[in-house]
Amino acid sequence: MSAFTIDEHNDRIAAVREDMVREGLDAVCVTGPEDVYYLTGLDHMGHFAFTALVLPVTGEPMIVAREMEHTTLSVQVPWCRHVPFRDHEHPADVLLTALVDSLGELPEARRLGVDKAGMWFPIDNWERVSSGLPGVTWVDSSRLVAAHRQVKSAAEIDCVRRAAAISSGAMEAGLAAIRVGVNERDVAAAIYAELIGRGSEYPAMAPLIRFRDALLQEHVTWGGRTIRAGDSLFVEMSASVGRYHAPLARMAYVGEPPAGTDEAAAIASDGLAAVIEALVPGTPACDVYAAWQRVVDEGLGHQRYRRHHCGYQVGIGFPPSWVGGPHVVGLRSDSTWRVRAGMTFHVFSWLLDQEPADFVLSDTVLVTDAGAQQLTDVSRKPIVVPL
Numbered sequence: 001m002s003a004f005t006i007d008e009h010n011d012r013i014a015a016v017r018e019d020m021v022r023e024g025l026d027a028v029c030v031t032g033p034e035d036v037y038y039l040t041g042l043d044h045m046g047h048f049a050f051t052a053l054v055l056p057v058t059g060e061p062m063i064v065a066r067e068m069e070h071t072t073l074s075v076q077v078p079w080c081r082h083v084p085f086r087d088h089e090h091p092a093d094v095l096l097t098a099l100v101d102s103l104g105e106l107p108e109a110r111r112l113g114v115d116k117a118g119m120w121f122p123i124d125n126w127e128r129v130s131s132g133l134p135g136v137t138w139v140d141s142s143r144l145v146a147a148h149r150q151v152k153s154a155a156e157i158d159c160v161r162r163a164a165a166i167s168s169g170a171m172e173a174g175l176a177a178i179r180v181g182v183n184e185r186d187v188a189a190a191i192y193a194e195l196i197g198r199g200s201e202y203p204a205m206a207p208l209i210r211f212r213d214a215l216l217q218e219h220v221t222w223g224g225r226t227i228r229a230g231d232s233l234f235v236e237m238s239a240s241v242g243r244y245h246a247p248l249a250r251m252a253y254v255g256e257p258p259a260g261t262d263e264a265a266a267i268a269s270d271g272l273a274a275v276i277e278a279l280v281p282g283t284p285a286c287d288v289y290a291a292w293q294r295v296v297d298e299g300l301g302h303q304r305y306r307r308h309h310c311g312y313q314v315g316i317g318f319p320p321s322w323v324g325g326p327h328v329v330g331l332r333s334d335s336t337w338r339v340r341a342g343m344t345f346h347v348f349s350w351l352l353d354q355e356p357a358d359f360v361l362s363d364t365v366l367v368t369d370a371g372a373q374q375l376t377d378v379s380r381k382p383i384v385v386p387l
Contacts, residue, residue: 002041003242020057027056028113028141031120033318035145040077050091056102064095092128113141151342164246164375166239170194171378178252184222200239204317207237229255245322246364247346248376252383260356267299268359269380271349279372285335311347343367
């Protein structure tokens with residue numbers, strides 16, 4: 001069942017429909033799981049098969065999905081009509097039928113929105129649908145719903161706060177499991193036990209656990225290696241509550257940390273504090289990045305170290321990512337959008353492959369009218385595992 005009331009979903013649909021009217025769209029085909037969930041509350045793992053929400057500017061929303069998902073849809077989203085396809089049928093043909101049923105006759109002037117940037121509308125389906133409606137003007141609506149997801153409601157913020165508390169506890173459990181002779185799989189198991197035991201759903205991305213020699217392999221996770229004295233272990237993970245995520249990252253040192261770790265920790269911690277201080281409503285995202293860069297440049301004593309961002313917006317997430325879709329809305333040096341109250345961010349201060357030493361910090365923060373609040377809560381000091 002959805003973590004939100006039907007009234008909240010109706011308000012979200014109404015707001016998206018206002019944008020549709022402004023853009024002259026008669027209907028949109030919404031295919032990203034995060035967007036479908038935001039508008040309807042559909043929360044399942046069936047998105048591996050083609051799923052599309054047909055949202056007309058007026059009238060009944062329809063969800064095109066496999067026939068076997070009917071019970072799930074009837075329980076979770078009974079106010080949406082399920083347009084089913086069987087496994088021997090082509091889902092694009094069923095989507096075409098749904099569009100015609102939704103809009104009636106399709107004159108040449110019809111304008112339909114479609115997510116051209118996502119991974120959930122396969123090329124074969126797209127070619128079949130677009131060729132089946134040759135008189136329609138297709139408009140890229142990939143940012144239509146995502147724009148509304150950027151600013152969280154009070155109910156959404158409550159989910160993020162709860163996720164942050166669970167994330168913090170699970171990180172502590174994972175760090176506590178690190179010791180000589182332990183397999184990195186056991187660290188992952190400790191994190192998952194705490195996540196699930198404290199009320200998290202399955203996260204959109206598995207915990208990322210890796211040794212320092214694999215630190216730059218940013219999206220790989222645990223294997224079967226045993227922890228030894230002198231190792232350093234990176235951990236990045238998030239809980240999920242109502243599909244809302246609150247990631248954080250830390251690094252643990254087994255035995256004596258590398259020389260320069262305390263200095264690197266101070267630089268990274270000061271950089272993260274600068275990011276949080278700069279996250280004030282109305283601030284251009286590029287200025288937030290610049291605040292982090294100034295601290296790092298001064299701390300390192302040079303201006304050669306750059307990161308692609310110092311954080312990104314976070315919230316609803318379905319596998320394979322807690323980012324919330326294909327668009328990483330980052331705090332980059334060239335970002336021109338402005339920070340708004342109600343946004344939540346996964347903020348970073350990472351020193352990788354640099355002197356004096358590697359050090360990693362990240363947390364989830366919420367922007368309020370008065371500034372940013374850190375939601376995840378784990379020590380930023382070097383985490384040293386005694387031998």
